[in-house]
Amino acid sequence: MGEHRAHRWLRWPSEPDRARLGFGADYNPEQWPREVWREDARAMRAAGVNIVSLAIFSWARLQPRAEEWDFAWLDEVMDLLHAYDIAVDLATATASPPPWLASTYPQILPVDRDGRVRWPGGRQHWRPTSPIFRRHALRLTRRLARRYGAHPALAAWHLSNELGCHNVYDYSDDAAAAFRAWLRTRYGTLAALNRAWATSFWSQHYSDWGQILPPRLATSYPNPTQQLDFKRFSSDALKEHLRAERDLLAELTPDIPVTTNFMVMGETNGMNYADWATEVDFVANDHYLTPGPQAYDELSFSANLTGNLAGGRPWFLMEHSTSAVNWQPVNLAKRPGQLARDSLTHVAHGADAVCFFQWRQSAAGAEKYHSAMIPHAGEDSDVFRAVTDLGATLRALAPVAGTPRSRARAAIVLDWDSWWAAELDSGPTDRLRYRQEALDWYSAFLDLGIRADVVPASAPLEQYDLLVAPILHVVPGALADRLRRYVTGGGHLVTTYFSGIVDEHNHVWLGGYPGALRDLLGIRIQEFAPLADGQTVGLDNGTTGTLWTDHIALTEPGTEILARYRNGDLAGRPALTRRVVGAGSAAYVSTRLGPAGLSTVLAELADRAGVHSELPGELRGRVELAVRGPYRFLISRTDQPVDAAPLGPADTVLLRATGVTVVRTPAGGRASHEAHPPQSGSGV
Numbered sequence: 001m002g003e004h005r006a007h008r009w010l011r012w013p014s015e016p017d018r019a020r021l022g023f024g025a026d027y028n029p030e031q032w033p034r035e036v037w038r039e040d041a042r043a044m045r046a047a048g049v050n051i052v053s054l055a056i057f058s059w060a061r062l063q064p065r066a067e068e069w070d071f072a073w074l075d076e077v078m079d080l081l082h083a084y085d086i087a088v089d090l091a092t093a094t095a096s097p098p099p100w101l102a103s104t105y106p107q108i109l110p111v112d113r114d115g116r117v118r119w120p121g122g123r124q125h126w127r128p129t130s131p132i133f134r135r136h137a138l139r140l141t142r143r144l145a146r147r148y149g150a151h152p153a154l155a156a157w158h159l160s161n162e163l164g165c166h167n168v169y170d171y172s173d174d175a176a177a178a179f180r181a182w183l184r185t186r187y188g189t190l191a192a193l194n195r196a197w198a199t200s201f202w203s204q205h206y207s208d209w210g211q212i213l214p215p216r217l218a219t220s221y222p223n224p225t226q227q228l229d230f231k232r233f234s235s236d237a238l239k240e241h242l243r244a245e246r247d248l249l250a251e252l253t254p255d256i257p258v259t260t261n262f263m264v265m266g267e268t269n270g271m272n273y274a275d276w277a278t279e280v281d282f283v284a285n286d287h288y289l290t291p292g293p294q295a296y297d298e299l300s301f302s303a304n305l306t307g308n309l310a311g312g313r314p315w316f317l318m319e320h321s322t323s324a325v326n327w328q329p330v331n332l333a334k335r336p337g338q339l340a341r342d343s344l345t346h347v348a349h350g351a352d353a354v355c356f357f358q359w360r361q362s363a364a365g366a367e368k369y370h371s372a373m374i375p376h377a378g379e380d381s382d383v384f385r386a387v388t389d390l391g392a393t394l395r396a397l398a399p400v401a402g403t404p405r406s407r408a409r410a411a412i413v414l415d416w417d418s419w420w421a422a423e424l425d426s427g428p429t430d431r432l433r434y435r436q437e438a439l440d441w442y443s444a445f446l447d448l449g450i451r452a453d454v455v456p457a458s459a460p461l462e463q464y465d466l467l468v469a470p471i472l473h474v475v476p477g478a479l480a481d482r483l484r485r486y487v488t489g490g491g492h493l494v495t496t497y498f499s500g501i502v503d504e505h506n507h508v509w510l511g512g513y514p515g516a517l518r519d520l521l522g523i524r525i526q527e528f529a530p531l532a533d534g535q536t537v538g539l540d541n542g543t544t545g546t547l548w549t550d551h552i553a554l555t556e557p558g559t560e561i562l563a564r565y566r567n568g569d570l571a572g573r574p575a576l577t578r579r580v581v582g583a584g585s586a587a588y589v590s591t592r593l594g595p596a597g598l599s600t601v602l603a604e605l606a607d608r609a610g611v612h613s614e615l616p617g618e619l620r621g622r623v624e625l626a627v628r629g630p631y632r633f634l635i636s637r638t639d640q641p642v643d644a645a646p647l648g649p650a651d652t653v654l655l656r657a658t659g660v661t662v663v664r665t666p667a668g669g670r671a672s673h674e675a676h677p678p679q680s681g682s683g684v
Contacts, residue, residue, distance in 0.1 A: 007313050008257040008281040009402075010051065010155040010353070013087050019401040020050065021394040022353025024086070025373050026319065027052035029077050030061045031362055037077060040360065041084040043379060048391020049086060052359065053318065054078070055144075056091040056161045057123070060098035063140060071147055082153035089259075089318075090154055092144060092245050094137040095161035096123040101136055108133040111172040114217045122366075124166040128237040129178035134244060141245050142252065149253035157253070158318075159245045159260040162286060164238045168270035169230075171214045175237070180209050182233045196505040197225045221426040225506040231420045235272040242279055257281035261318040264306045266290050266298070267435060272416040273309055274456030283310035286319035286357075289342060291332055294595070296637055297443045300345055300624055304442075305414060305454040307350035312404045314352035317343075322356050322383050323371035331369065335639055337658030339386045340393060344660045347397065348626035348633035350405040354394060356387075396655055397662065399631075406627040408451035409611050410466040412441050415457040415474065421506055422473040422498055429530040431547055437470040437496065443595035444602045446637065449613035449620030451627065461486045466609040468494045468602075475516040476504040484520055488582030492609035494602075495521070496589045497548040498528075513550070514588070521588045522556030522579035529570065537591060538566035539575050543600050545591030552577065552590060562587070562604065576601060578608075585609070616647065634661045 010022060024044070029037050044052070055062070055074060063069055081088055102109060102120045108130045110118045118125055126133045137160075148154055187193040190206055199205045204223060206212055215222035215230050246258050259280045262273050265287045277283055285306045289295050306315055322339055324331040334342070343354045361372035373387045419434040438454070445452040453464070461467055461482060469483075472495055480500070487493050500517030502508055509515030513525040529549040531537065537545045541563040549565065552574040562576040578587040587605055589598075606612065613620050623642055624635040632651070634642045636659040644653060644661045651663040 007311075009314060010087065010089075010282075010316075011256060012155060013082060013152050014085055019398045021347065021397055021401050022051045022087075022316065022355065023391050023394050024049045024051040024353075025053070025356040025359040026056055027054050027359045028057065028362075029054075030058055030073065031365075032360065034073075034076075036360075037080055041080050041086065043374060044086055044359070045084050047373065047384070047388045048395060049359075049373075051087040051089060051155060051353065051355070052081065053089040053091060053158055053355065054081075055093045056158065057093070057096055058091070059093045059096060059140060062093055062144075063098060065100055066104065069143065071143075074148075078148065078151055078153050082151070086153070087155035088151075088153045089156045089158045090144065090148055091158040092137070092141045092160060092249075094140060094245065097126050097133065097136070101133075105132045107174070109172075110167045110170040111175075113169070113171050113215065115171070118167070122166065124162075126167060127170045127172050127174050128164075128167065128234070128241050129170065129172075129174045131174070134241065137241075138244060138248055141248055145249055145252040149256065154256060156281075157249050157256055157258040159242055159249075159258055159280075162261055162263055163242060164235075164271045165263060168234050168238060170234070171216050176213050178237060179214055179230065179233050180212050182236065183212065183229065184209065186229070197223055197229075198505075198507065199223070224421075224424050224426065227424055228417070228421050228506050231270070232272070232417075234270060235275065235416075238271060239276055239279060242276070246279065259284045259316060261286045262306070262309075263287075264309070265302045267433075269416065269419050269435070274414075274416060274458055277309040277311075282313070282315060284316035284318040287317065287346070288319075288321055288325055291328070291330075294439060294443055296345075297446055298439055299342060300349070300446070300626075300635070301439050301442045301454055303346045303349035303351070304452075304626075307405045308453050308455045308459065310350060312350065312407065314402060314404070315350055316353040316355070317346045317351040318353075318355055319357040320346070320355075321371050322373055322387060323375075324369070326367055326370040333371075336382075336386075337639060339383075340390050340657050341635065341639075341659035343390055344393070344633065344657070344662075345624075345626075345635055347394075347400065348624075348628070348635060348660075350628065352401050354390075393655060393657060399654070399664075400628060400662075403629040403631060406629060407463060408453045409464060410445065410450060410452040410606065410609075411455045411459070411461075411464040411468070412438055412445075412452055413457050413459075413461075413467060413469040413472065414438055414454055415469075415472060417504070418457075418471060418473040421502060422471050428498070428528045429547065431530075431533070432471070432498065434471050434473075437592065440593075440595045440598055441468050441470055441602070444598035446624055447595060447599040447621045448603055448606065449615040449623075449625065450602075450606060450611060451614065451625055462489060462491065464491065466492045466494070466606055466611045469499065470496045472496075472499040472517075473501050474504060474506070475500045475502075475509075477516070480516040480520075483517070484581075487520060487584040487586050490583035492585045492587075492605070492611075493520075494587045494589065494605055497550060497591060517586070519556070520579075520581060520586045521577065522554060522559030522586070523574070523577055523588055524553045524555045525550045526553075527551060537568045537570070539563045539591075539593075539597075540566045541576070541600060543593050543597035545575065545593055545597070547592035548590070549575070550590040552588075562601070578605070630665045632663050632665060634663070635659065
């Protein structure tokens with residue numbers, strides 16, 4: 001990661017120095033007749049809304065034809081919102097091109113790996129590398145900047161929207177040309193590229209740059225390094241579009257901060273947000289809950305990661321849902337109290353603005369069944385009452401605004417290169433899910449009541465006493481050296497199966513697995529032993545493994561066996577190991593244990609690292625603790641209220657709501673933890 005742009009928060013139109021938490025939604029007045037707009041503004045104020053994102057999907061309305069512009073309606077809405085003291089996060093409106101643009105220039109349309117054109121009719125039907133699309137997008141951005149850059153309601157610029165949500169991978173001729181240019185920059189010469197891609201295999205040697213293509217549909221598995229590089233390139237291509245809009249706005253409106261909404265959630269991994277985070281004035285994120293036994297943990301995991309991508313600074317929750325969404329197989333309504341609980345979890349991890357998609361539920365269109373702040377039932381509804389209650393809660397929590405997240409003593413490493421490479425085709429198993437393994441470790445930390453940050457691999461690792469790096473598959477030599485220094489300097493590293501296997505070019509580190517980490521861990525594995533579907537293996541510590549096993553041999557003095565396989569082909573062989581190195585240690589977990597099994601393992605490893613829960617025993621596992629300076633957020637891991645009494649009488653209860661309690665610890669109290677210091681260089 002490069003150095004962060006100077007952090008600039010929202011430019012509030014009135015009382016800019018007053019502490020406040022942002023609260024609002026995407027606002028789409030173009031979906032409604034003008035007589036509804038003033039009613040919207042009134043209801044927003046009643047609900048406590050103080051900011052909205054505007055004009056996100058308005059390009060066709062703003063520019064109905066190539067040389068025809070219509071800003072009158074947007075002028076009216078901007079003025080109306082300002083009259084009600086509602087700030088505007090104004091979009092560049094470039095997320096989805098209007099029909100006339102795609103009709104006139106069909107060469108802007110993305111192409112999938114099978115060669116099929118993605119036609120208009122949905123959204124984001126544009127190629128990130130299309131020079132024609134870029135020209136028209138910047139033309140619109142320039143118009144908006146010149147017209148609204150000095151408007152008193154303008155709080156921030158919103159670049160595009162959810163970049164890459166539907167068009168991250170484009171295999172068109174534009175993409176092919178841009179991919180070649182990206183590869184020239186990365187490798188310099190064809191000889192270097194041929195070495196990196198190992199093109200001696202399957203007669204793939206390139207003799208001219210023009211022969212290189214994106215990994216389109218092939219007769220068999222495309223070159224693995226070509227696939228990995230295409231993922232890297234695709235993230236960079238979208239980042240370049242972000243930069244193009246950002247740089248234009250910085251030139252025309254240098255005093256207005258810019259952001260774009262990431263999608264740090266679930267299995268969304270096409271964009272390397274650790275790389276993108278340095279490109280915006282403040283980080284923003286969209287998050288939607290995925291139903292399942294780890295739904296709350298996943299929400300916390302994503303909010304935690306977003307807070308660390310932001311370098312511990314305040315960030316903006318740009319979108320989440322008041323209740324059901326419309327795009328899951330079964331769209332479940334939220335239970336009473338869940339709207340507040342979900343929202344406050346993001347605040348606990350550093351969000352200083354909480355917004356929803358969207359303000360008024362659409363009466364038509366693809367998202368008409370997606371919940372909103374005002375549902376189809378109107379203001380006389382449980383959802384709107386919950387929204388209004390949340391607005392009051394956020395006003396009560398205003399003192400929290402601006403307080404940075406407090407760093408934990410433990411961390412989980414998330415690495416986009418490893419995520420991409422470990423799940424490519426032609427590997428030992430296609431059942432491996434990188435992020436799920438990381439989430440299981442996070443659940444294990446929560447089960448034990450231990451706070452843990454979720455950080456990218458570029459973060460300063462030495463600030464953590466305990467570091468879990470699950471499936472750290474891609475380990476360049478420089479990262480291996482960093483991990484070795486971390487351990488010898490007193491850090492305690494835990495890694496897992498399929499880690500340390502390849503370098504940055506996706507070439508295997510020879511000599512036995514886990515490759516780059518083999519000597520540090522003090523073990524050697526000759527061959528992978530993945531498990532078939534439904535197959536399990538018992539460990540003598542009472543846990544059960546699935547997905548993967550390893551035939552481990554100990555190679556270094558001082559490497560101890562923490563658990564052995566109890567049955568199967570590897571019965572009696574090591575399953576979990578730990579080696580003391582210098583002042584620290586390096587441990588290895590060779591099978592997937594799930595949250596319950598990992599809790600057993602982590603309890604021992606954390607204790608040996610001297611990392612313990614900050615919660616009283618009766619609260620551990622039942623609640624999550626998140627800390628922002630003197631403010632401690634206790635978040636129920638169920639739908640039940642939280643009893644803060646075990647914390648002691650010295651704390652001041654700032655908020656007691658369904659599922660969440662916020663307390664303030666007196667200066668010098670036991671919850672005073674070091675906050676994130678300003679970062680530079682390769683840190684977050």
